[in-house]
Amino acid sequence: MENKISKIGVFTSGGDAPGMNAAIRAVVRACTYYDKTSLGIMRGYEGMIEGDVIKLDARSVGNILQRGGTVLKSARSKEFRTPEGRKKAYDNIKKQGIDALIAIGGDGTFTGLHKFYEEFGVPSICIPGTIDNDLAGTDYTIGYDTATNTAVEAIDRIRDTALSHNRLFFIEVMGRHSGYIAINSGIAGGAAAVIIPEEETSFDDLWELLEEGGKTNKKSNLVVVAEGSKIGDAHALAKLVKERSSYFDIKVTVLGHLQRGGAPTYFDRVLASHMGVGAVEGLLQGKSDVMVGVRDRKIVYNKFDDIMSKIHEIDAESLRIAKILSI
Ligand SMILES: Nc1ncnc2c1ncn2[C@@H]1O[C@H](COP(=O)(O)OP(=O)(O)O)[C@@H](O)[C@H]1O
Ligand SMILES: O=P(O)(O)OC[C@H]1O[C@](O)(COP(=O)(O)O)[C@@H](O)[C@@H]1O
Ligand SMILES: [Mg+2]
Numbered sequence: 001m002e003n004k005i006s007k008i009g010v011f012t013s014g015g016d017a018p019g020m021n022a023a024i025r026a027v028v029r030a031c032t033y034y035d036k037t038s039l040g041i042m043r044g045y046e047g048m049i050e051g052d053v054i055k056l057d058a059r060s061v062g063n064i065l066q067r068g069g070t071v072l073k074s075a076r077s078k079e080f081r082t083p084e085g086r087k088k089a090y091d092n093i094k095k096q097g098i099d100a101l102i103a104i105g106g107d108g109t110f111t112g113l114h115k116f117y118e119e120f121g122v123p124s125i126c127i128p129g130t131i132d133n134d135l136a137g138t139d140y141t142i143g144y145d146t147a148t149n150t151a152v153e154a155i156d157r158i159r160d161t162a163l164s165h166n167r168l169f170f171i172e173v174m175g176r177h178s179g180y181i182a183i184n185s186g187i188a189g190g191a192a193a194v195i196i197p198e199e200e201t202s203f204d205d206l207w208e209l210l211e212e213g214g215k216t217n218k219k220s221n222l223v224v225v226a227e228g229s230k231i232g233d234a235h236a237l238a239k240l241v242k243e244r245s246s247y248f249d250i251k252v253t254v255l256g257h258l259q260r261g262g263a264p265t266y267f268d269r270v271l272a273s274h275m276g277v278g279a280v281e282g283l284l285q286g287k288s289d290v291m292v293g294v295r296d297r298k299i300v301y302n303k304f305d306d307i308m309s310k311i312h313e314i315d316a317e318s319l320r321i322a323k324i325l326s327i
Pocket of ligand 3: 014106107108130132
């Protein structure tokens, strides 16, 4: 592939996600394959602003494919949100001779990269890496599958103790504005109800469901609540139930950051590998200001505006199935 690009800077940004290392490895090895130099920018936009850059080659990314977290580390950078911060970042990447960027991160990372591209015209591609799966333009984001499997494993363990004591558990899973982890860990974990921000619901709807379960002799209940729930988090919902009745013996578990760690599943490793190579090939084909995605098992590139103007909707079928099975 002939192209003017010769030095590609890669970084991870925003919330880390299992599989980011597999994506870094794929980017670096694809660079080597196409005879391009790759540099790793540490701590996302923070490292870009501070000029914290390391040399990478095919061997330096050995033995990271299977590891959680990110060897390039990640950060949420306040300074990059300012024009002054972005100018500093630009000066640094020029100094390093970086002539294209690959960011591995979520919607915030992509928004920052888009601004940077508009201001300085550096060819850039984003790889979706976030456990939230909240980006349109790809069926899955890197880390979502691993995080959901982790949540399911936790729910299974909670089920054992919930049933032993006939308890009602509110289990909060991650997803700042997204119910993906909740709906699918809820289906896979056999939840009595799933509360997600994408679906209109009320506390009364939930109450009705719990009462129905009581009438049909349900011994224990697991309610999976997405962090972004619009009717209250797991603690708030537990409090509301307690206020309404003393019938239920209630416990709350917030799964939190354990969902972000751990070895990536085979699925996330393969997804990250495809996307990493796809990002390098996209840049070399002259694509920019796009996110690489996988849709129906094919690599696709979508412009920033197309991705950000859409939400990654949860399919109606999943919502329907979750309801039928919670009976
Ligand atoms: N509107 C913005 N303008 C400039 N930079 C932004 C903007 N939004 C996000 N960023 C940068 O991207 C980083 C990562 O975004 P964040 O929302 O924290 O995580 P994620 O990329 O996982 O969604 C932020 O810390 C910030 O540096
Ligand atoms: O680790 P932090 O900074 O507390 O952020 C927590 C947030 O990060 C996430 O795990 C992932 O979101 P992002 O990928 O957008 O950063 C959210 O589910 C959660 O709300
Ligand atoms: Mg995000």
